[in-house]
Amino acid sequence: MCLGIPGRVMEIYETNGVRMGKVDFAGITKEVCLAYVPEIAVGDYTIVHVGFAITQLDEASAQESLRLFEEMGVLEEELGEVSG
Amino acid sequence: MKYLDEFRNPEIAERLFAEIRRITTRPWAIMEVCGGQTHSIIRNGIDQLLPPEIELIHGPGCPVCVTPLEIIDKALAIAAQPGVIFCSFGDMLRVPGSSADLFRVKSEGADVRIVYSPLDAVKLAQANPERQVVFFGIGFETTAPANAMAVFQARQLGLRNFSMLVSHVLVPPAIAAIMESPHSRVQAFLAAGHVCSVMGYWEYEPLVERYRTPIVVTGFEPLDVLEGIRRAVAQLEAGEARLENAYPRAVRREGNLPAQQMLADVFTVTDRGWRGIGVIPQSGWRLSDRYRDFDAEVRFAVTDIHTQESAICRSGEVLQGLLKPNQCPAFGKECTPRTPLGATMVSSEGACAAYYQYGRFVQSEYDAQDAL
Known part of the structure; x- marks a missing residue:
């Protein structure tokens, strides 16, 4: 139940005085409460849990993590080749 | 899907597996706290592909699982009352109470509805002023801001026919309880990423200190889980105990401050029984006194609950x-x-x-x- 899905904010508006918006999940658009991400803007990514944006997704940090994963073991491989 | 598929890449996963194999020299027992991570691990066969020295111990982070039987029985009793629309996340409907579940009560005529968001229950209350709408507010810290917003909004709208049956639970006291148990074999924890998106991870610093146990804030996709395991193993092998954040794209140390502000207004910390585990002090949230009028346990005053667990369930x-x-x-x-x-x-x-x-x-x- 703690699953959160990343999606892209498409539209921001207010309903009953609460900040709401439309978020796109790879082609499926859902209404999401944006009250807890007051700084998020259209085009930003967020993580959505039970219809609520719980945090802004830090895209630079995501790319950095992927870069670190891709580099993992590369040094050992190269060293292995040298010593082998 | 962007930021999902990249973190499921099998070739990069193989790199992480190789790195974990390379650094592992001894047996280690690591608990993934969150049930979402357990499913990711079993679905992707991560536990079977890890070196045999590493055992993953599945933790109590399944809110539906730990909701006390007494609360389930109360939910069944409230749902069965005439005029009530009882709303719940879908997961809850088949959870066995002492003698029935919500599906059974529904089949016997109760108006039980599955909602996607707690705000859907508020909408139902607006649309049905002659009915009492009750939302089953369960979950860990991840779900609590959503449930809090529903109660807050109901109060703002002056809805007299909305209430919430609350059984919220908190992760840090559960980690403490596990470490205090004489049976515990856990040597490191993968903390639940989205709980930390809301609460931050500063709460875990004292736990790392007190129990000299590594805690790694970990996400849910296969690469995230592997990175959490890799960092936990690296610490264990080095004899270290630190708090690390392996899910930085979604978690900041301070967490989500607007959400925490709402939580502090709507909820207050309380002792909470965990099904199958027992009472853990200060391990849950109930509605704060300001929102007492929205407490379904007060509104419906359900008493005479006699719980009966399955004799063979372990x-x-x-x-x-x-x-x-x-x-x-x-x-x-x-x-x-x-x-x-x-x-x-x-x-x-x-x-x-x-x-x-x-x-x-x-x-x-x-x-x-x-x-x-």
Whole structure:
């Protein structure tokens, strides 16, 4: 139940005085409460849990993590080749 | 899907597996706290591809599983009352109470509805002013801001016909309880990423200090889980105990401050019973006194609850990491997702349901050979 899905904010508006918006999940658009991400803007990514944006997704940090994963073991491989 | 598919890349996963194999020299027991992570691990076979020295112990992070039987029985009693619309997340409907579940009560005529967001329940209350709408507010810290917003909004709108049956639970006191248990074999924790998106991870710093146990904030996709495991193993092998954040794209140290502000207004910390585990002090939230009027337990004053657990279900041991689901004699026999004896066989985050869904009927290949 703690699953959160990343999606892209498409539209921001207010309903009953609460900040709401439309978020796109790879082609499926859902209404999401944006009250807890007051700084998020259209085009930003967020993580959505039970219809609520719980945090802004830090895209630079995501790319950095992927870069670190891709580099993992590369040094050992190269060293292995040298010593082998 | 962007930021999902990249973190499921099997070639990069192989790199992480290789790195974990390279650094592992001794046996280590690591608990993934969250049931969402348990499902990711079992679905992707991560536990089977790790070096045999590493054991993953499945934690109690399944909110549906730990919701106390007494609260389930109260939910059933409230849902059965005439004029009530009882709203719940879908996971809750098959969770066995003492003598029935919400599906059964619904089939007997109660108006039980599955909602996607707690705000849907508020909308139902607006649209049905002559009915009492009750929302079953369960979950960990991840779900609490959503439930809090529903109560807050109902109060703003002056809705007299909305209330919430609250059974919220908190992760840090559960980690403390596990570490205090004399049976615990846990040497490191993968903390639940989205709980930390809301609460931050500063709360875990004292736990790392007190128990000298590494805690790694970890996400849910296969690469995230592997990175969490890799960092935990690296610390264990080096004899270190630190708090690390392996899910930085979604988690900041301070967490989500607007959400925390709402939580502080709507909820207050309370002792909470965990199904199968028992009462853990200061381990849950109830509605704060300001929102007492919205408390379904007060509004419906349900008394005369006599709980009766299944005599053969061992989900309590599963939730504490003392028993693997397929070590339970009832697993896959008397107890299946269609005929669950305990909540761990029902929820999409329950460890028993994960083992059943992904065909883990035998403990290991060695056990299977023994059985032959």
